[in-house]
Amino acid sequence: MKESSVFLTSSPLPFCSGCGHTLVAENTGKALNKSGFSPLDVILVTDIGCHGIIDKSFNTHTVHGLHGRSVALASGISAGLNNPEKKVIVFIGDGGVSIGMQHILDAAHNNYNMTVVVHNNMLYGMTGGQPSELTPMGFKTPTLPQGVDHPNHDICKLAVTAGANYVRRITGIGDYSEFFAEAFMHPGFSLLEVLENCPSYAQKANPGIKIKNIAAESGYEEKLFASGDRKIYKTRINTGTKSLIDESKCIAPAYSSQLEKPVRIMLSGSAGEGVQNAAEFFAKAAIKSGLHATKKGSYPVTVGVGFSSAEIIISPEEIFFSGFPVPDILIITSQDGLDYARGSLSSMKPEGRVFIDNSIIPPALWNSRSANSTGPASSSTITSHDFRGRAGRKNAALYSLAYYLNIAKFFPPEAFLETLTESRLGEKINFKGMFTF
Amino acid sequence: MIPSSQKTVFIDGSLLVTESLVRAGADVFIGYPITPANLLYLYSSRRFPTFIAAPDEITTLQLMSGYSAAGRIPVTATSFPGYALMLESINMAYMMELPMVVILVQRLGPATGTATGGAQGDLALLNGTISGGLTLPVVSISGPHDGWVLAAKAVEMAVQMRTPVILLTSKEEMMTMFSFDLNALEEIKPVTRKYFKGGDSYKPYLPDENLVPAFVPLTDKNHQVRLTASTHDTCGILQNTAKEALENSVRLHKKIIKNSSGYSFYDLEEEKGAGTLIVSWGITALAAKEAAGRIRKEGKKVSLLITKTLLPVPDVYYNIMARYKKVIIAEENLTGQYRQILFGSKSPDNITGVNKFGKMISPEEIMEKFEEIYYAPNACRQAGDKFSQIVPSA
Ligand SMILES: Cc1ncc(C[n+]2csc(CCOP(=O)(O)OP(=O)(O)O)c2C)c(N)n1
Numbered sequence: 001m002k003e004s005s006v007f008l009t010s011s012p013l014p015f016c017s018g019c020g021h022t023l024v025a026e027n028t029g030k031a032l033n034k035s036g037f038s039p040l041d042v043i044l045v046t047d048i049g050c051h052g053i054i055d056k057s058f059n060t061h062t063v064h065g066l067h068g069r070s071v072a073l074a075s076g077i078s079a080g081l082n083n084p085e086k087k088v089i090v091f092i093g094d095g096g097v098s099i100g101m102q103h104i105l106d107a108a109h110n111n112y113n114m115t116v117v118v119h120n121n122m123l124y125g126m127t128g129g130q131p132s133e134l135t136p137m138g139f140k141t142p143t144l145p146q147g148v149d150h151p152n153h154d155i156c157k158l159a160v161t162a163g164a165n166y167v168r169r170i171t172g173i174g175d176y177s178e179f180f181a182e183a184f185m186h187p188g189f190s191l192l193e194v195l196e197n198c199p200s201y202a203q204k205a206n207p208g209i210k211i212k213n214i215a216a217e218s219g220y221e222e223k224l225f226a227s228g229d230r231k232i233y234k235t236r237i238n239t240g241t242k243s244l245i246d247e248s249k250c251i252a253p254a255y256s257s258q259l260e261k262p263v264r265i266m267l268s269g270s271a272g273e274g275v276q277n278a279a280e281f282f283a284k285a286a287i288k289s290g291l292h293a294t295k296k297g298s299y300p301v302t303v304g305v306g307f308s309s310a311e312i313i314i315s316p317e318e319i320f321f322s323g324f325p326v327p328d329i330l331i332i333t334s335q336d337g338l339d340y341a342r343g344s345l346s347s348m349k350p351e352g353r354v355f356i357d358n359s360i361i362p363p364a365l366w367n368s369r370s371a372n373s374t375g376p377a378s379s380s381t382i383t384s385h386d387f388r389g390r391a392g393r394k395n396a397a398l399y400s401l402a403y404y405l406n407i408a409k410f411f412p413p414e415a416f417l418e419t420l421t422e423s424r425l426g427e428k429i430n431f432k433g434m435f436t437f
Numbered sequence: 438m439i440p441s442s443q444k445t446v447f448i449d450g451s452l453l454v455t456e457s458l459v460r461a462g463a464d465v466f467i468g469y470p471i472t473p474a475n476l477l478y479l480y481s482s483r484r485f486p487t488f489i490a491a492p493d494e495i496t497t498l499q500l501m502s503g504y505s506a507a508g509r510i511p512v513t514a515t516s517f518p519g520y521a522l523m524l525e526s527i528n529m530a531y532m533m534e535l536p537m538v539v540i541l542v543q544r545l546g547p548a549t550g551t552a553t554g555g556a557q558g559d560l561a562l563l564n565g566t567i568s569g570g571l572t573l574p575v576v577s578i579s580g581p582h583d584g585w586v587l588a589a590k591a592v593e594m595a596v597q598m599r600t601p602v603i604l605l606t607s608k609e610e611m612m613t614m615f616s617f618d619l620n621a622l623e624e625i626k627p628v629t630r631k632y633f634k635g636g637d638s639y640k641p642y643l644p645d646e647n648l649v650p651a652f653v654p655l656t657d658k659n660h661q662v663r664l665t666a667s668t669h670d671t672c673g674i675l676q677n678t679a680k681e682a683l684e685n686s687v688r689l690h691k692k693i694i695k696n697s698s699g700y701s702f703y704d705l706e707e708e709k710g711a712g713t714l715i716v717s718w719g720i721t722a723l724a725a726k727e728a729a730g731r732i733r734k735e736g737k738k739v740s741l742l743i744t745k746t747l748l749p750v751p752d753v754y755y756n757i758m759a760r761y762k763k764v765i766i767a768e769e770n771l772t773g774q775y776r777q778i779l780f781g782s783k784s785p786d787n788i789t790g791v792n793k794f795g796k797m798i799s800p801e802e803i804m805e806k807f808e809e810i811y812y813a814p815n816a817c818r819q820a821g822d823k824f825s826q827i828v829p830s831a
């Protein structure tokens with residue numbers, strides 16, 4: 001069917017004699033002629049495989065990527081161009097479909113503007129004739145002389161299910177450029193599967209095969225599977241997004257602090273009990289008092305259950321090392337918190353202080369060093385207090401920090417109260433009441 | 438105490454990095470969620486002009502390559518598991534010379550490891566990312582201000598050198614909140630892109646004097662673009678191991694080496710008369726900074742080098758280290774990955790590491806090592822006698 005095309009060079013195409021890939025290339029050139037595109041409005045993206053080495057023969061833009069990834073690459077190109085006047089075409093083999101099937105489903109699903117041409121010669125040509133996921137049952141290959149023992153995937157049906165706008169299977173004989181032109185002109189994601197022969201491997205392993213017969217035997221129907229008009233992908237570009245910096249609220253120093261060296265405070269409680277918020281407000285209150293602060297959280301991946309622990313550093317000087325080898329102060333507001341903090345508890349130094357909700361300590365763990373003469377194994381002084389009883393489950397964490405701040409006076413408790421009152425929670429919760437000790 | 442002139446906010450590193458990237462001109466974020474990179478994903482979804490939720494990390498890198506080829510500047514953020522999936526595609530983008538930034542937020546491995554555990558364990562992987570021993574630019578963040586400056590620089594490097602650039606950081610730096618003075622933020626200008634300005638004959642891989650080929654996006658209607666990940670000539674045609682094609686592949690490496698000298702980022706605090714130099718990168722550099730400060734307060738002398746451009750290794754690091762009798766290299770991985778990149782698997786006697794797996798290195802641990810070698814002069818050589826082998830000849 002050789003016919004001159006502005007899209008295809010006149011030099012011989014790089015495939016074995018009789019290879020179905022030659023016809024696909026020629027039909028593509030002819031169909032592009034018919035469709036009225038100019039060569040540099042076309043971007044041909046080729047996969048790895050024999051079919052993929054065709055890029056040098058096309059006068060379009062060409063992109064030759066990785067095995068199986070061409071459809072994802074072309075999706076990015078199509079979305080990046082964001083221009084329905086451009087034609088993105090992917091050449092891929094049945095091998096590429098096997099290793100990169102998700103990309104095809106994804107591209108069909110998103111309905112990127114592009115046409116995928118599947119060169120289905122029912123085996124991996126370039127690597128020596130191994131079976132793919134599209135190799136039909138019974139089909140032999142040089143590496144599988146007994147033939148494939150299970151049915152093939154049907155990429156046309158899969159593409160339809162995923163939402164492709166246009167899908168057609170063709171037996172790759174003669175001039176089928178009409179169908180190609182139809183697909184190229186169809187907006188959105190289109191897929192053409194061409195059943196082909198690989199004379200070098202398929203022919204030898206299956207003497208006398210005819211593509212038509214194989215197609216009929218394996219249920220590879222030659223037909224139009226879909227021709228729809230689902231909305232095509234459009235890339236959203238919003239150049240007016242707001243600066244993240246401008247959105248961050250500045251904290252002006254309104255109080256002062258006599259703190260002389262950094263203090264590491266660990267607050268350990270249960271998920272859903274406001275531990276992280278409490279720690280963040282505390283840190284902000286420290287900043288309000290002219291201190292530097294850091295805060296990080298630990299919680300299980302299932303954020304709504306189990307422990308929730310926060311580590312706060314407040315310091316009169318800039319903080320470089322935000323690690324937390326040993327807390328100076330450990331506040332435990334729930335059993336989950338105790339379970340999580342056991343390691344920290346036992347590593348604490350004699351000058352450290354531990355506050356623990358008095359509802360949660362199993363007596364077996366108490367030792368003689370605590371202020372109430374019993375407490376979990378730790379060399380720090382342990383004080384128990386009724387955080388949960390006084391402030392309720394939801395506010396025990398906040399209250400415990402306020403309680404301790406009132407004792408330690410690292411910075412004025414008023415700074416903490418003000419930070420809370422000014423916060424989004426200020427309207428809902430009476431923090432003032434909580435600051436009576 | 439914080440002076441009242443400060444504009445103090447309480448934020449995290451992910452926010453600074455995201456804002457910086459956008460201001461520098463990056464305009465599309467494509468990502469797949471993974472701890473500890475999720476804050477970058479979240480902020481990017483609000484801030485980037487285009488945000489794409491990809492279905493996996495291979496697709497992420499492929500979509501980025503497509504957007505990049507179309508003239509956009511894409512960014513992603515991931516951690517080791519995602520980076521591992523991206524590996525082949527990063528090689529592809531490197532071969533196609535497509536600008537993009539990949540933020541690698543290190544967490545504790547191997548494999549899925551501990552998603553919320555910090556680490557500095559992926560540098561050896563980055564050093565070997567490009568098959569064949571070619572170098573990939575890696576810039577590492579040490580502290581909030583670096584996040585701001587170096588994210589923008591990564592965009593600039595990617596565009597100027599036409600390459601993927603890795604911005605290396607870790608859980609602790611991207612997730613911990615800290616008080617920060619907004620006055621410390623310098624203005625960031627969007628990167629200026631150079632496009633092909635020649636006549637009719639465009640060769641996609643014909644390099645300029647800086648070994649960088651002129652860029653033509655796939656939107657162009659006048660010049661044919663051929664991009665390929667296979668070994669190719671200057672026209673972008675597959676050539677196997679033909680001389681021109683091999684030279685082109687080698688050029689990719691030379692291009693990075695040649696242009697990286699303009700992007701050697703490091704902090705150096707040299708103290709006169711100090712015999713010991715502490716070298717560190719990433720999160721551990723902050724512990725090292727604190728350690729150095731405390732050592733000096735104790736009346737001892739020490740110098741500090743915080744390396745930020747990690748790969749390709751700037752020559753100047755060797756020159757600096759050669760000035761010291763003893764060098765301590767501190768990093769949070771089992772075997773000292775940067776130390777091994779710098780000195781091989783057996784370091785010279787006067788080079789020693791502080792390494793740790795699964796927990797942050799504290800200033801005290803660095804100070805302990807300092808003390809240990811400070812009082813053991815016999816264990817170390819005189820300056821220069823080992824280094825003569827490692828200082829690159831001029
Ligand atoms: C990730 C990866 N795995 C394996 C290969 C090796 N490989 C090259 S081509 C190919 C199969 C090609 O078969 P197909 O896609 O059907 O194309 P054909 O050669 O038949 O045209 C394979 C497995 C590769 N290049 N990349």
Ligand code: SF4
Nearest residue numbers: 016019050125198199
């Ligand atoms: S090996 Fe098969 S698929 Fe490859 S070019 Fe030859 S005939 Fe075509």
